[in-house]
Amino acid sequence: MSNNCTFCDTSINQDKFIRSANKNTSYFECDRCGKYSVNDLVLNQIDFNKAPNSKAILSYWIQTNQNKENPPYITTELVKNILKDIKLPDVGEQVHNLILYLGNTSNYPGEILDITLNNIIAKVGSKDKGSLLFIFDYIIQNNLVEIQIFGKDSLRNKNVSTFKCNLSVTGWGKFGKFNKPSLSGKIVFMAMKYDNVELEEIYSENIKDAVKQTGFDIQLLKDVLRAGSIDD
Numbered sequence: 001m002s003n004n005c006t007f008c009d010t011s012i013n014q015d016k017f018i019r020s021a022n023k024n025t026s027y028f029e030c031d032r033c034g035k036y037s038v039n040d041l042v043l044n045q046i047d048f049n050k051a052p053n054s055k056a057i058l059s060y061w062i063q064t065n066q067n068k069e070n071p072p073y074i075t076t077e078l079v080k081n082i083l084k085d086i087k088l089p090d091v092g093e094q095v096h097n098l099i100l101y102l103g104n105t106s107n108y109p110g111e112i113l114d115i116t117l118n119n120i121i122a123k124v125g126s127k128d129k130g131s132l133l134f135i136f137d138y139i140i141q142n143n144l145v146e147i148q149i150f151g152k153d154s155l156r157n158k159n160v161s162t163f164k165c166n167l168s169v170t171g172w173g174k175f176g177k178f179n180k181p182s183l184s185g186k187i188v189f190m191a192m193k194y195d196n197v198e199l200e201e202i203y204s205e206n207i208k209d210a211v212k213q214t215g216f217d218i219q220l221l222k223d224v225l226r227a228g229s230i231d232d
């Protein structure tokens with residue numbers, strides 16, 4: 001016996017579903033959305049047909065909130081707030097999310113990944129499988145991904161739900177760019193000799209505060225460039 005996910009309709013095995021009748025909630029571990037609990041009232045009180053893509057937005061929101069201590073608990077109030085504030089990522093962001101996913105999932109460059117489309121729709125932030133295939137098609141046509149079965153033919157007209165692929169060398173280049181910590185914003189960097197106690201004291205006691213008063217944040221270059229990119 002299985003139940004279906006409230007938001008994406010993926011079928012959920014019995015061992016990944018807990019019904020708490022006295023609390024009026026159900027707990028799901030969905031391959032697409034992730035783990036969440038939902039209050040019974042949500043389905044009665046929210047008209048999902050009223051807002052376009054509403055279920056896809058909730059699925060995406062749940063997936064992006066998986067790293068918290070507890071799985072999200074979805075109430076009517078929360079759904080209203082999410083649908084008011086959150087949109088699905090635009091095409092550029094979805095390409096970005098997909099490249100990051102493929103890079104982060106690979107243990108080493110060239111590793112061939114087993115892709116199950118349904119499991120990454122919400123991670124990328126696509127509306128549905130067809131919309132995710134549109135993004136996949138783009139990165140294949142732009143040689144960012146090598147796909148094992150279909151060559152460079154369009155995926156979109158094919159009725160596929162799984163396939164194998166890997167990031168190309170060009171794709172890894174993009175991944176490297178996307179994966180860098182963002183250094184935007186009002187941050188200045190200070191390069192100084194390492195392991196000089198006197199200098200470090202001056203930095204932490206005086207310079208940091210002085211710079212902060214100007215509206216900038218200061219960071220030591222050694223704290224930012226741990227990966228050694230200055231030498232690479």
Ligand SMILES: [Zn+2]
Nearest residue numbers: 005008030033
């Ligand atoms: Zn789901």
